[in-house]
Amino acid sequence: MFEHIDAYAGDPILTLNENFAKDSRDHKVNLSIGIYYDDHGRLPVMQAVREAEGQLLAELGPKPYLPMAGFAHYRDAVQSLVFGDDSAARTEGRIATVQTLGGSGALKVGADFIKRYFAGSRVWVSDPTWENHRFIFERAGFEVNAYPYYDESSGGLKFEEMLSAIDALPARSVVLLHACCHNPTGVDLNDAQWVELIEVIRKRDLLPFIDMAYQGFGAGIDADAFAIRELVRQNVPALVANSFSKNFSLYGERCGGLSVICESPDVAARVLGQLTSAVRANYSNPPTHGAKIVARVLTTPALRQSWQQELASMCRRIMRMRAEIHERLRGKVPDTMLARYLEQRGMFTYTGLSADQVDTLRERHGVYLIRSGRMCVAALNDNNVATAAQAIARVISQAGD
Numbered sequence: 001m002f003e004h005i006d007a008y009a010g011d012p013i014l015t016l017n018e019n020f021a022k023d024s025r026d027h028k029v030n031l032s033i034g035i036y037y038d039d040h041g042r043l044p045v046m047q048a049v050r051e052a053e054g055q056l057l058a059e060l061g062p063k064p065y066l067p068m069a070g071f072a073h074y075r076d077a078v079q080s081l082v083f084g085d086d087s088a089a090r091t092e093g094r095i096a097t098v099q100t101l102g103g104s105g106a107l108k109v110g111a112d113f114i115k116r117y118f119a120g121s122r123v124w125v126s127d128p129t130w131e132n133h134r135f136i137f138e139r140a141g142f143e144v145n146a147y148p149y150y151d152e153s154s155g156g157l158k159f160e161e162m163l164s165a166i167d168a169l170p171a172r173s174v175v176l177l178h179a180c181c182h183n184p185t186g187v188d189l190n191d192a193q194w195v196e197l198i199e200v201i202r203k204r205d206l207l208p209f210i211d212m213a214y215q216g217f218g219a220g221i222d223a224d225a226f227a228i229r230e231l232v233r234q235n236v237p238a239l240v241a242n243s244f245s246k247n248f249s250l251y252g253e254r255c256g257g258l259s260v261i262c263e264s265p266d267v268a269a270r271v272l273g274q275l276t277s278a279v280r281a282n283y284s285n286p287p288t289h290g291a292k293i294v295a296r297v298l299t300t301p302a303l304r305q306s307w308q309q310e311l312a313s314m315c316r317r318i319m320r321m322r323a324e325i326h327e328r329l330r331g332k333v334p335d336t337m338l339a340r341y342l343e344q345r346g347m348f349t350y351t352g353l354s355a356d357q358v359d360t361l362r363e364r365h366g367v368y369l370i371r372s373g374r375m376c377v378a379a380l381n382d383n384n385v386a387t388a389a390q391a392i393a394r395v396i397s398q399a400g401d
Contacts, residue, residue, distance in 0.1 A: 012131065013370060020368050028366035029384045029391075034183065034347055036217075036246055036314060036378040044249050044314075048307035052296040056289075066285045068276040070099020070257075074291040077298040078257040082212070082225055082242050089232045093265035096272035098258050098279060099286045103213045103243030104132060106258035110209060110239045111140035112278040113260075113271075114174055118207065123174045124166070126150070128372065130183045133176055133211070147175070150185045155340035155352060157187050163197060171205040179212035179240075180224035181346025184374035188218065188345060194227045202236045209239040216247045216311045217318065217346050217378075237261055244294050246347070247311055253290025314378075318347065321380040328389035333396050347378040357395045365391035 017033045038044045069075065075097045083090050100106040114121065123142045125133050126149035134144045148161035166175060177197075182188055189197065201208050210228055218224045231238045237260070244255040258275065262268040279285065297303045326341040337352040344350065353361070353373040361367040367388050369375050380388060 016368060016370065023366060023368075025366040027387055028368070029379075029388050030368045031375045031377075031379045031388060032368045032370055034246070034376055034378075035251065036249065036318075036347065037381065039317065039381045041379075041381055041383065043251075046249050046307060046310050048297045048303040048310065049248060049250065049293055051306075052293045052300070052303055055296065056292055063288060066099070066288055066291075068098075068279045068285050069272065070286045071288065071291045071295060073299065074099055074295040075257065077295045078242065079259065081215070081221070081298060082228060082240060082257070082259060083232065084222065084225070084229060087229065087232055089261055094262045094268050096260045096262060096268045096275060098272070098275045099291055100241075100256040100258050100279075101283060101286060102245055102254040102256040103211065103241050104136065104256075105254065105283075105286075106241035106243070106256045107133070107136045107209075107211065108140070109258050109275060109278045109282060110241060111137050111142070112282070113275055114207070114209075114239070115140050115142065116274070116278075118172055118174065121172050121174050121207070122170075123176060123209075124169060125176045126162075126178065126182070128184060129176065129178075130211075137176075142174075149182075150187060150350065152352070153336070155187070155336060155343065155350060157189065157193075159189065159193055163200060166197065166206070167200050167204060169204060169206060172207055173204075174207045174209055175201065176209045176211065177227065179210050179215070179227050180218035181214035181348070183213065183346075184348050184370065184372060185350040186340070186344030186346050186348045186377075187350070189227070191226050191230075194230055198227070198230050198234050198236060202234055207238070208236065209241070211241045213241075213243045214246055214346050215242065216308075217315055219345075220315075221308065221311070232261060235263075237263060244290075248294060248297070248307070250290050250293065253293070254287065255290040255294050318378050321377050321385060322349070324382075324385050325377070325380060325389050328386060329393060332389075332393035337396075341377075347376055349375045349377050351375050351392070353392070353395070360395050360398070361391055365394070367391045 020030045079090050079097050089095050123137045123144045124147050127146035137144050147165040148158045151158045215224045240259045242257050245251045260271050297307050322341050351373045355371040358369045358371050
């Protein structure tokens with residue numbers, strides 16, 4: 001019956017992480033998977049999360065199914081964080097939000113929703129983008145294309161080329177955009193560029209789908225949501241996927257949300273109904289525990305303040321690691337490769353290393369990066385940054401010999 005089924009090659013990032021675990025070398029360094037680690041190389045448990053979870057465990061009770069749309073308290077907290085408490089669209093009831101299984105679940109539910117109601121549309125993603133973006137939308141039945149984004153020569157943004165390409169798309173094309181801390185490059189639009197881009201999206205009658213997996217890891221919680229709030233300001237309908245995996249360090253709880261900015265409360269009610277229909281067809285309803293932790297933190301002033309302070313300190317640690325590896329590579333790598341450690345932001349940096357150089361780093365030095373050259377800067381710490389920098393310098397030096 002199943003002889004015709006071919007083998008799955010595996011997810012390149014998760015497979016690399018599994019191979020790292022099998023590596024017996026003591027000096028190995030894992031800078032591949034997108035996870036924030038603390039100064040000791042450990043996955044942190046945030047204090048606000050610890051306190052909220054302790055409170056919930058003291059209140060143990062029955063565990064019924066949640067509604068298909070999810071925990072109402074959580075959904076309201078998602079809207080408040082993503083759009084802001086003073087959001088006009090939120091006040092007017094024009095945003096439909098469902099709880100999802102992390103950011104990937106939000107993308108999947110959104111893809112199914114769009115496929116049903118915009119069946120003739122094509123999806124456009126940045127070049128490059130997170131590999132699962134293409135996979136999710138292709139599996140939903142879309143043709144997926146790419147618009148210009150990353151400039152390999154400078155390590156920056158091809159903004160004019162990006163803008164020109166999006167300005168030429170057919171009406172109702174779906175444009176997938178990263179709100180902040182672009183994965184995999186770490187290259188973001190500035191606020192003025194976002195305003196210009198959104199004006200083009202509105203003029204061309206395009207449908208933006210914003211993925212925000214790293215709110216708080218860029219310029220701050222509110223600043224990182226600038227693009228989303230500008231869409232509301234310009235009255236542009238849009239889909240927004242958000243995740244609490246990174247900024248709450250709740251990876252395994254799969255906490256996310258999908259919101260749709262609509263033209264009216266009536267439309268929002270109908271969209272919410274169809275989003276719940278898509279949830280029902282995928283996994284019926286979401287889990288309870290992680291959503292209650294997030295909702296408790298975001299709606300308890302003392303816990304929210306604690307969370308925001310710790311998140312800010314995590315962001316500062318990433319910036320400190322960027323400065324540290326930049327200093328250790330100074331004079332040992334070309335200036336164009338060096339500058340990006342400071343100019344790019346968020347958890348990731350595109351190092352400029354070739355696939356062959358990345359293979360050499362892994363095989364000879366035990367330093368693991370994605371073959372695209374993407375480094376998870378958030379996995380650097382005081383104990384491994386020297387090892388990583390020394391290995392990168394050696395690989396680049398050997399390439400120049």
